[in-house]
Amino acid sequence: MSKINYLNISTGGIAFDPKTGESFQLNESAALIISLMQKGMSTEEIAKRLAKQFKLTYEHALTEVMEFEVQLEVIGIAA
Amino acid sequence: MKKKVSVGISGINATDNPGPGVAVARSLIEARKDLCLLGLSYDVHDPGNYIEDLFKNTFLMPYPTHGWKTLLAAIQNVKAKSGLDVLIPCLDAELPLMIRHQSQLEKLGIQTLLPNEKQFELRSKDRLPLLSKEIRCLHPKTAVVNSLDELVHALKTEIPLPAVVKGKYYKAYMVHNLDSAILKGSEIAAEWGFPLLVQQVVFGHEINTIGLSDEKGNLVGRVSIKKQLTTHLGKVWTAVTIQDDQLDELCRRFCKATRWRGPFELECILVGNQTGSKNGIYLIEINPRFPAWVYFATAVGVNLPSMLVDLIQRGKCTKKLDYPLGKYLVRQTSEFVSDLSNFHNLLSTGNREGL
Numbered sequence: 410m411s412k413i414n415y416l417n418i419s420t421g422g423i424a425f426d427p428k429t430g431e432s433f434q435l436n437e438s439a440a441l442i443i444s445l446m447q448k449g450m451s452t453e454e455i456a457k458r459l460a461k462q463f464k465l466t467y468e469h470a471l472t473e474v475m476e477f478e479v480q481l482e483v484i485g486i487a488a
Numbered sequence: 489m490k491k492k493v494s495v496g497i498s499g500i501n502a503t504d505n506p507g508p509g510v511a512v513a514r515s516l517i518e519a520r521k522d523l524c525l526l527g528l529s530y531d532v533h534d535p536g537n538y539i540e541d542l543f544k545n546t547f548l549m550p551y552p553t554h555g556w557k558t559l560l561a562a563i564q565n566v567k568a569k570s571g572l573d574v575l576i577p578c579l580d581a582e583l584p585l586m587i588r589h590q591s592q593l594e595k596l597g598i599q600t601l602l603p604n605e606k607q608f609e610l611r612s613k614d615r616l617p618l619l620s621k622e623i624r625c626l627h628p629k630t631a632v633v634n635s636l637d638e639l640v641h642a643l644k645t646e647i648p649l650p651a652v653v654k655g656k657y658y659k660a661y662m663v664h665n666l667d668s669a670i671l672k673g674s675e676i677a678a679e680w681g682f683p684l685l686v687q688q689v690v691f692g693h694e695i696n697t698i699g700l701s702d703e704k705g706n707l708v709g710r711v712s713i714k715k716q717l718t719t720h721l722g723k724v725w726t727a728v729t730i731q732d733d734q735l736d737e738l739c740r741r742f743c744k745a746t747r748w749r750g751p752f753e754l755e756c757i758l759v760g761n762q763t764g765s766k767n768g769i770y771l772i773e774i775n776p777r778f779p780a781w782v783y784f785a786t787a788v789g790v791n792l793p794s795m796l797v798d799l800i801q802r803g804k805c806t807k808k809l810d811y812p813l814g815k816y817l818v819r820q821t822s823e824f825v826s827d828l829s830n831f832h833n834l835l836s837t838g839n840r841e842g843l
Contacts (some may be wrong), residue, residue, distance in 0.1 A: 417681070417813075425728075425814050427729075427731055427813035427814060428730060428731065428732045428733075429730060429758060429760075430693065430695065430714025430716070430727075430728045430729075431693065431714070453705040487515070
């Protein structure tokens with residue numbers, strides 16, 4: 410199971426990793442992306458939701474989601 | 489009325505570098521009314537000596553370096569004056585003596601749950617590389633040195649700077665050059681003697697597990713934490729409960745390989761993808777006793793000291809391996825006022841109540 414599924418996200422937008430004890434502060438869009446990833450949605454599906462919620466073009470949202478996924482990999486959150 | 493069970497607890501130095509004794513006592517007092525707690529102290533200034541809410545009486549003990557005969561006489565004195573049914577030693581330096589002579593304590597009617605000498609030695613700092621291999625975890629490169637010359641030689645040839653210089657029982661300092669290595673090595677050796685250990689620095693998340701095994705080496709209780717803030721000596725100031733499958737498995741393998749009896753703490757570094765070191769869990773140290781943060785486990789529902797007393801008295805306890813994650817420990821400083829007569833009693837009679 411991907412490490413992303415273990416993250417607990419508080420209402421204030423802080424993600425807590427119960428495996429390492431690390432906490433990460435998330436902005437609104439990051440919190441949304443992680444919560445959708447935890448529901449098993451694909452990158453494209455998440456981009457559609459992000460575009461709708463933040464009034465972005467689909468292409469812009471897709472780039473944002475893909476860049477965020479790379480960031481998660483770099484810090485060891487996503488495989 | 490049923491007679492209370494007298495439990496002797498050492499390590500009651502609740503300072504900025506605290507021993508576990510006061511936290512053990514606090515855990516026991518919260519869980520049980522059938523115990524009478526006695527503090528065993530090595531210094532009249534130990535704060536635990538003056539905490540009357542926890543300890544019915546406290547006794548000054550001779551340093552373990554005075555030998556077993558002297559320590560045993562002091563233990564017998566405690567038993568004669570206040571009864572002593574159960575002993576929970578909480579300091580590394582006294583454990584070798586207590587372990588070697590646990591059958592003698594048993595004959596005196598003083599029960600313990602301690603590892604045997606072989607088990608105790610398996611986890612000693614200088615043999616940890618071998619045990620790490622056996623229980624399949626990583627261990628930082630470590631050299632055992634018996635002089636300052638050997639310390640310098642090890643740093644020039646085996647262990648790159650920065651490195652950690654450690655005493656066999658207590659203290660560890662990160663050093664960044666040979667001068668500070670000699671300074672810190674001399675400081676530890678002057679207090680605790682040789683050998684010293686020189687260890688490779690591993691960068692990652694510092695994660696620790698506190699555990700308790702029964703007399704057959706079955707793990708009965710466990711809590712893992714990540715230290716968030718530490719003192720300059722690396723002692724926990726804030727921490728959070730965590731759960732990691734690899735760490736749990738390591739804990740289980742440790743108990744199985746050593747058939748450990750009693751409390752322990754595994755100190756580890758979890759290395760992810762952020763450093764040049766090989767990824768995985770590095771076992772840094774195994775403490776053969778409760779750590780000073782034992783009350784954190786109690787506060788999240790795993791009262792290991794109470795479970796230990798159950799194991800000692802009844803040979804069994806209710807297993808507790810689950811606990812809430814994301815609970816946050818905050819240590820604080822605090823003051824209270826005692827009476828000077830307590831200090832005088834400790835000095836003149838060797839115990840707070842002046843018996």
